[in-house]
Amino acid sequence: MAEEKKQEVEELTEVEAAEAPTTEHDEETEDIDIPEVSEVEELTNKFNEMEDKFLRARAEIANMSSRNKNEREQLVRYRSxxxxxxxxxxxxxxxxxxxxxxxxxxxxxxxxxxxxxxxxxxxxxxxxxxxxxxxxxxxxxxxxxxxxxxxxxxxxxxxxxxxxxxxxxxxxxxxxxxxxxxxxxx
Amino acid sequence: MAEEKKQEVEELTEVEAAEAPTTEHDEETEDIDIPEVSEVEELTNKFNEMEDKFLRARAEIANMSSRNKNEREQLVRYRSxxxxxxxxxxxxxxxxxxxxxxxxxxxxxxxxxxxxxxxxxxxxxxxxxxxxxxxxxxxxxxxxxxxxxxxxxxxxxxxxxxxxxxxxxxxxxxxxxxxxxxxxxx
The missing domain is CATH 2.30.22.10 (Head domain of nucleotide exchange factor GrpE)
Known part of the structure; x- marks a missing residue:
């Protein structure tokens, strides 16, 4: 157990050493990485919501247009x-x-x-x-x-x-x- | 033909960069950061464009609505x-x-x-x-x-x-x- 733990620590150190040669760099990468993943998710969600709103608005325009054409035709047809x-x-x-x-x-x-x-x-x-x-x-x-x-x-x-x-x-x-x-x- | 070849070369370069990060650490961090930042930028741009399209669509709905109301009123007023x-x-x-x-x-x-x-x-x-x-x-x-x-x-x-x-x-x-x-x- 004790040996295993020691090895683990050594490995971690190795990884740290490999991935982050300087302490400063390490922190910076973490700071940037974590919010960016959630920012991407957040932005994707926001974009999807906005796209959904846009598609609904476009459908509403199409509906309004045909509804109004129909109403105008009825008004003209029965105007007298x-x-x-x-x-x-x-x-x-x-x-x-x-x-x-x-x-x-x-x-x-x-x-x-x-x-x-x-x-x-x-x-x-x-x-x-x-x-x-x-x-x-x-x-x-x-x-x-x-x-x-x-x-x-x-x-x-x-x-x-x-x-x-x-x-x-x-x-x-x-x-x-x-x-x-x-x-x-x- | 020429284009295909060029693309192939680009892909190869990307693979090389991804597979071999070891030479210089600075490059590695850049390789990770740049796509993420550009993804955020890209998403932000896509969101802004979509928001713009949505706002235009909403304005169009408001315009159509008042234009149609006006047209209907005119049709009724002068129907006879x-x-x-x-x-x-x-x-x-x-x-x-x-x-x-x-x-x-x-x-x-x-x-x-x-x-x-x-x-x-x-x-x-x-x-x-x-x-x-x-x-x-x-x-x-x-x-x-x-x-x-x-x-x-x-x-x-x-x-x-x-x-x-x-x-x-x-x-x-x-x-x-x-x-x-x-x-x-x-």
Whole structure:
């Protein structure tokens, strides 16, 4: 035991002697080495964290970009929804006014003017993507039509067929602005 | 070929240096220290670059966010511009139709209907931010009015005053949809 210990000490001395010829040098190398290993680790961790934050930010940019593109497209596509909806009663009233029978030239001229206005309103709505919902003769679709009355289906009319339209419905692209009010055979 | 050879030579030199540290101690310490210091430097540089990229990405996110908010607000604010513009001729025509003199009850009823429609159209436009441009009696403003005729200014009418409106102008918030066509005193 004692011998072994002695040998160990000798070996250590040898190693020390080989690795560090001067005491000064020894200390210096230790001082530099130990913090550097942990500094490297620390820096690597910091870098990895920062890289992770950067990659998340880049993903967020990509998400924002596609989300915003989508939002803009939706806003443009449905931009006429509010004004379009508000015009529907005006169109109803013009159509009702046209049902008035006129007896003289002045009345006929007024009626002609109203017809032209109605025509131009419908063109403007169509250009913005607002169209009348098909109803009469179609199969009833609760997404597009609102049944306000039913009549018994007869031999030449199948059940669930719309037999009459009480108020026109309108849709903006795929969105219903107002369902058609209809009478359905049942 | 030449490059490969050069690299081979460099590798050999490195191996030699690593395998034979014994000749001078100073060199040995340098051999150990230099890679570590440069590793720290390299990592620090990599971290700084990554941090810079992250900060730029974060700034870009902030910019995108405010730019998109602004774009959305503009799209919503002026969404009725196109449909609104297309409605103006219809309103002109309805107003013209109302100038027709009617002689019987049917004509009067038709006219009453048209008046109501016109009223509802103007309400719908106003709700969307579309209003008539003030013109008659106002001072001529080339941003809002288009002079199609001038008359000599008289004692009770100052120069540059609008004395008559030939066609109404409309604006959507601060944007002119159509200038008013006017006659100006000069």
């Amino acid at each position: 929804q509010d004004l379009g909806k508000k015009l529907l009663p005006a169109i109803d009233n013009l159509e009702r006014a046209l049902a008035t029978e006129v007896t003289d030239d002045q009345g006929a001229s007024l009626k002609k003017g109203v017809e032209m206005v109605l025509e131009s309103l419908n063109v403007a709505l169509k250009e913005e993507g607002i169209t009348e919902i098909k109803a009469e003769g179609e199969t009833f679709d609760p997404n597009l039509h609102q049944a306000v009355q039913t009549v018994p289906a007869e031999a030449d009319v199948k059940a669930e067929t719309i037999v009459n339209v009480l108020q026109k419905g309108y849709q903006l692209h795929d969105r219903v602005l107002r369902p058609a009010m209809v009478i359905v055979a049942q | 511009q196109d449909l609104g513009k297309k409605l103006l001729p219809a309103i002109d025509n309805l107003e013209r139709a109302l100038a027709t003199e009617v002689t019987d009850d049917q004509g009067a009823s038709l006219k009453k209907g048209v008046e109501m429609v016109l009223e509802s159209l103007n309400v719908a436009l106003k709700e969307e931010g579309i209003t008539e441009i003030k013109a008659e009696g106002e001072t001529f403003d080339p941003n809002l009015h288009q002079a199609v005729q001038t008359v000599p200014a008289e004692a009770d009418v100052k120069a540059e005053t609008i004395v008559n409106v030939l066609q109404k102008g409309y604006q959507l918030h601060d944007r002119v949809l159509r200038p008013a066509m006017v006659i100006v005193a000069q």
